[in-house]
Amino acid sequence: MITSQGFGKICKFSDLTSLRQTKDNVDDSKLIYLPGTNCTLRTQTSLSAFTSYRVGGEAEWYVSPRDLESLQASIEYAQENDLRITVLGAGSNLLVSDRGIPGLVIATRHLRSKHFNPATGQLTVSAGETIPALAWDAAALGWEGLEWAVGIPGTVGGAVVMNAGAHNSCVANMLVSAQVLSPDGTLATLTPEELGYTYRSSLLQGGKQIVTQATFQLQPGADPLAVTARTKEHKKHRLSTQPYSYPNCGSVFRNPKPYTAGWLIEQTGLKGYQLGGAQVAQLHANFIVNRGGAKANDIFSLIRHIQHEVQERWSIWLEPEVKMLGEFSPIA
Numbered sequence: 329m330i331t332s333q334g335f336g337k338i339c340k341f342s343d344l345t346s347l348r349q350t351k352d353n354v355d356d357s358k359l360i361y362l363p364g365t366n367c368t369l370r371t372q373t374s375l376s377a378f379t380s381y382r383v384g385g386e387a388e389w390y391v392s393p394r395d396l397e398s399l400q401a402s403i404e405y406a407q408e409n410d411l412r413i414t415v416l417g418a419g420s421n422l423l424v425s426d427r428g429i430p431g432l433v434i435a436t437r438h439l440r441s442k443h444f445n446p447a448t449g450q451l452t453v454s455a456g457e458t459i460p461a462l463a464w465d466a467a468a469l470g471w472e473g474l475e476w477a478v479g480i481p482g483t484v485g486g487a488v489v490m491n492a493g494a495h496n497s498c499v500a501n502m503l504v505s506a507q508v509l510s511p512d513g514t515l516a517t518l519t520p521e522e523l524g525y526t527y528r529s530s531l532l533q534g535g536k537q538i539v540t541q542a543t544f545q546l547q548p549g550a551d552p553l554a555v556t557a558r559t560k561e562h563k564k565h566r567l568s569t570q571p572y573s574y575p576n577c578g579s580v581f582r583n584p585k586p587y588t589a590g591w592l593i594e595q596t597g598l599k600g601y602q603l604g605g606a607q608v609a610q611l612h613a614n615f616i617v618n619r620g621g622a623k624a625n626d627i628f629s630l631i632r633h634i635q636h637e638v639q640e641r642w643s644i645w646l647e648p649e650v651k652m653l654g655e656f657s658p659i660a
């Protein structure tokens with residue numbers, strides 16, 4: 329594990345004092361500027377546009393840093409003001425409560441940089457880069473290894489945390505290392521072993537550390553046309569088997585081996601079942617789609633309904649893969 333310096337060099341105490349004063353003085357204002365950065369915190373920011381479900385309430389505070397220094401300053405601001413931190417990638421595996429999220433939501437989508445190293449075949453990328461864009465970039469260069477990931481609409485950070493996978497491949501199989509930022513401001517470079525990867529899970533799901541960067545091992549030197557053709561095939565397959573035309577979060581439940589969640593839900597007769605604007609997708613029963621105007625609570629209630637129905641029929645409690653943030657109350 330490699331560590332580096334903490335916050336001290338980034339944001340001075342005097343800066344934070346002025347920040348607190350700024351907050352106290354502008355409670356009705358919408359913006360706070362973090363001194364020494366080009367970064368602003370906003371109050372009461374709707375999160376529905378930042379999740380693939382297109383539902384959810386407001387973040388009490390929201391920030392989307394563009395560099396490591398701004399990210400560190402945002403964390404220090406949260407600590408100084410007793411704000412709980414929630415990290416948001418592309419929001420493609422999240423269900424955010426209609427009541428919103430208290431504290432500070434840190435969106436990583438603007439942490440951008442990528443470097444393909446031909447000497448090592450390694451791709452080093454910042455947390456906010458999107459997985460499909462990287463898959464297409466790698467294919468265009470003739471680098472193999474990311475074709476499977478083209479249909480996963482998340483960021484690098486979210487994929488590393490979730491151990492995203494498809495077509496018998498997953499992040500754990502190709503990750504060389506991930507750089508993470510701890511609450512004390514320390515940066516560490518962790519190996520896949522240190523991240524404790526299992527199926528769609530990692531130790532990072534405890535939510536304490538923020539992924540800032542990741543390095544993946546790819547295989548350069550292939551024919552770009554052939555890699556691009558395989559990537560297109562994967563994309564085509566996904567479009568024909570998954571309901572991309574309505575907002576969704578991908579698979580809602582983890583597969584309880586030896587079954588698949590989709591098969592269990594379908595066999596329970598729930599395909600097409602609808603609660604409010606949320607529906608079990610006709611094309612794939614492990615997807616819940618927002619048919620228009622769904623509330624987060626409709627989706628939450630449908631998740632609970634599916635769990636109870638499958639439990640009654642199969643004595644199996646389906647565990648959600650989607651991460652639920654905030655408070656929910658199921659419709660009785």
Ligand SMILES: Cc1cc2nc3c(=O)[nH]c(=O)nc-3n(C[C@H](O)[C@H](O)[C@H](O)COP(=O)(O)OP(=O)(O)OC[C@H]3O[C@@H](n4cnc5c(N)ncnc54)[C@H](O)[C@@H]3O)c2cc1C
Nearest residue numbers: 417418419420421482483485486487492493538539577578
């Ligand atoms: C149409 C569709 C298809 C999908 N198909 C697949 C699939 O085939 N395979 C698959 O595995 N997933 C799939 N997903 C789910 C989702 O895309 C993945 O889980 C993805 O990895 C989530 O990335 P994200 O950036 O959107 O993370 P988010 O949804 O924003 O966050 C997910 C979790 O990671 C945390 N997080 C995000 N970024 C960071 C960071 N930088 N540091 C620390 N924590 C962070 C969040 O706090 C949250 O707990 C699909 C989703 C959709 C909508």
